[in-house]
Amino acid sequence: MLFDVRLPIGLLFLGIGVLVTGAGLMGDPAVFRAHSAGLNIDVAWGLVMGGFGVIMLLLAGLAKRKAPPADGES
Amino acid sequence: MQLGAVDWGIIALYLLFVLGIGIVASRRNKSGTDFFLAGRAIPAWVAGLAFISANLGAQEVIGMGASGAKYGISTAHFYWIGAIPAMVFIGVFMMPFYYGSKARSVPEYLRMRFDEKTRALNATIFAFMTILNSGISMYALAKLIQTLHVFDIPFERMGLPESWIFHAAIGASALVVLVYIYMGGLRGAIYNEVLQFFLIVAGFAPLVWLGLKQVGGWHGLETTLGPSYTQAWHGMAHASTNRLGVDWFGLSMGLGFVLSFGYWCTDFLVVQRAMAADSMTAARRTPLIAAGVKMFIPFIVILPGLIAIALTSAPDKTGALSHPVAVAGAIQQHDPGVIPIKIDSATGKPMLDARGRPQLDYDLATPNLLLRYFPTGMLGVGLTALLASFMSGMAGNVTAFNTVFTYDIYQAYIRRKADDAHYVLVGRLATFFGIAASVAAAYLASQFNNINDFLQLIMAFVNAPVFATFLLGMFWKRTTGHGAFTGLAAGTLTAAIHHGLTLPLDDIVGLKGGWIAVTHTYPSEMAQNFWTAIWAWSACFLVTIAVSLVTRPRPEEALAGLTYSLTPKTSEAHGAWYGRPVLLGVVMIAAVIVLNLIFR
Numbered sequence: 001m002l003f004d005v006r007l008p009i010g011l012l013f014l015g016i017g018v019l020v021t022g023a024g025l026m027g028d029p030a031v032f033r034a035h036s037a038g039l040n041i042d043v044a045w046g047l048v049m050g051g052f053g054v055i056m057l058l059l060a061g062l063a064k065r066k067a068p069p070a071d072g073e074s
Numbered sequence: 075m076q077l078g079a080v081d082w083g084i085i086a087l088y089l090l091f092v093l094g095i096g097i098v099a100s101r102r103n104k105s106g107t108d109f110f111l112a113g114r115a116i117p118a119w120v121a122g123l124a125f126i127s128a129n130l131g132a133q134e135v136i137g138m139g140a141s142g143a144k145y146g147i148s149t150a151h152f153y154w155i156g157a158i159p160a161m162v163f164i165g166v167f168m169m170p171f172y173y174g175s176k177a178r179s180v181p182e183y184l185r186m187r188f189d190e191k192t193r194a195l196n197a198t199i200f201a202f203m204t205i206l207n208s209g210i211s212m213y214a215l216a217k218l219i220q221t222l223h224v225f226d227i228p229f230e231r232m233g234l235p236e237s238w239i240f241h242a243a244i245g246a247s248a249l250v251v252l253v254y255i256y257m258g259g260l261r262g263a264i265y266n267e268v269l270q271f272f273l274i275v276a277g278f279a280p281l282v283w284l285g286l287k288q289v290g291g292w293h294g295l296e297t298t299l300g301p302s303y304t305q306a307w308h309g310m311a312h313a314s315t316n317r318l319g320v321d322w323f324g325l326s327m328g329l330g331f332v333l334s335f336g337y338w339c340t341d342f343l344v345v346q347r348a349m350a351a352d353s354m355t356a357a358r359r360t361p362l363i364a365a366g367v368k369m370f371i372p373f374i375v376i377l378p379g380l381i382a383i384a385l386t387s388a389p390d391k392t393g394a395l396s397h398p399v400a401v402a403g404a405i406q407q408h409d410p411g412v413i414p415i416k417i418d419s420a421t422g423k424p425m426l427d428a429r430g431r432p433q434l435d436y437d438l439a440t441p442n443l444l445l446r447y448f449p450t451g452m453l454g455v456g457l458t459a460l461l462a463s464f465m466s467g468m469a470g471n472v473t474a475f476n477t478v479f480t481y482d483i484y485q486a487y488i489r490r491k492a493d494d495a496h497y498v499l500v501g502r503l504a505t506f507f508g509i510a511a512s513v514a515a516a517y518l519a520s521q522f523n524n525i526n527d528f529l530q531l532i533m534a535f536v537n538a539p540v541f542a543t544f545l546l547g548m549f550w551k552r553t554t555g556h557g558a559f560t561g562l563a564a565g566t567l568t569a570a571i572h573h574g575l576t577l578p579l580d581d582i583v584g585l586k587g588g589w590i591a592v593t594h595t596y597p598s599e600m601a602q603n604f605w606t607a608i609w610a611w612s613a614c615f616l617v618t619i620a621v622s623l624v625t626r627p628r629p630e631e632a633l634a635g636l637t638y639s640l641t642p643k644t645s646e647a648h649g650a651w652y653g654r655p656v657l658l659g660v661v662m663i664a665a666v667i668v669l670n671l672i673f674r
Binding site: 008019046 | 078080083084087088091094095098120265268269272273276280284287288446447448449450451452454455458
């Protein structure tokens, strides 16, 4: 593989997760009650996405440590 | 609904990553194999996710939500019957010929197996279809963004008229896809498709979560909507007792066999992803891994439709063919519901069906649910998911187009011998002109509102017979080029004649059928469509055999690696079950049977 696609996926999801969780923490609780069935979906799903991003980054890191840096595509 | 700074930030971050992947992928694009086949170096799981993503375009996401609202969970047949078996078949049986022959495209395989004219026919029609397809989905996306009114305020602030949202949506999305394919080629498209796949899931899964929470879970849906919506096989014994208007035979033969195998096993848009895999085993596992994920896609694209209809109306639960529309129409005077009534854009009045009841605009089921449930923050994620699905679908079309144009049209008929770098340049130019033509097609679609019906019709005529050609070509060495070509022509002609002689119930003679004479009436458009396919396939199958028997076959040594009996059997790989194509295929079929039993 040219580069591990899990790396950009992990970074993007971590970034979006932080943004969405932040929006949820700063948002007006009344909006969530009216909008999303009483659940602060921003915080809940923001954490899920951020967590997924971290897992992807860990997997990419593990793969890199296991395989010595290959010359060319592997 | 208004976009907040966070939503803009999320969309911007997404665009940054998509373009970045295109740029990184371009660093290694030196040869034609790099640009058109991603260097044949993609691992199976990446190719598998790209395989699904390229088929999860915005039209699919919106259309499946609309069908879910209209037909219920039976829509899942398009996945469980209409995709998984064919995906297992191509992985287990057909991939050895596609990958093993070293063909660079599906039309090129046809040239190797049959002759030049069969390839020319397939390549020209395919190139034309991909452009129209990506244009129409671009139009659908721009129209949707305009309808959602999410960009109204920023445009107003910039002093731009509202109609510019449409132009901006088309221009911006075309430009982004152009940049990452122009630079990164197929590799750029595939890596982005994997990223886009996860974004689509991340955008739609919470919608289902919140929706189910509100309607009281799956059980709540069952009590609100009744078995005709929540049981996939409800009333399938007869065409008149289920929502689709087809019986089990039409469904399993028309959709499950002819249409599904015709698409999943022969369409270069999907086959290209597997051809890019890094080994024969990886190429065979690509559609199988994809099948394992694909069977669960209905839960994120179809369920929003069911939730939307449950929140819009409560149709009677007898399971008879009760139309929810009448109820919805009555309710809607008090509560707008999630799915609005369809408004005729010319008169501004609600559109009525043949019996004078207002029609629902099912296409807005999923988007409206998204606007209803997602506050600032998640709204950005939802819109990004829509954008991602659109871009992955369009990139699938564009990468397939540039390859077929370069290798099967340009190299075959315009300039036969040139160096590799020349063809890469042609591929890049084809990307540019292909996208420009798609933009033109998008504006064409905005002028003629039935262009999509027309395209679907042509695709049905052309695609229905094609699997007979591949099946005979791969598994009967006696099949000849003349046989294949005449068979395809006869199949397409049969499809047109069948369409001209039949009409779905309550439809008007014309684009919907009956333009020769109405000799038979089908309970639904879907039933007509499935039977058109069955007739076309049978005609192609029989004519190909007949003509092959009276024409001279190619010598056997020319067919090695292209047809079953003359190809050395690939021994099944050893190791874990998920590494072995045949075993993996069996597991996928078993899993899809279990899903059908659960939702029977």
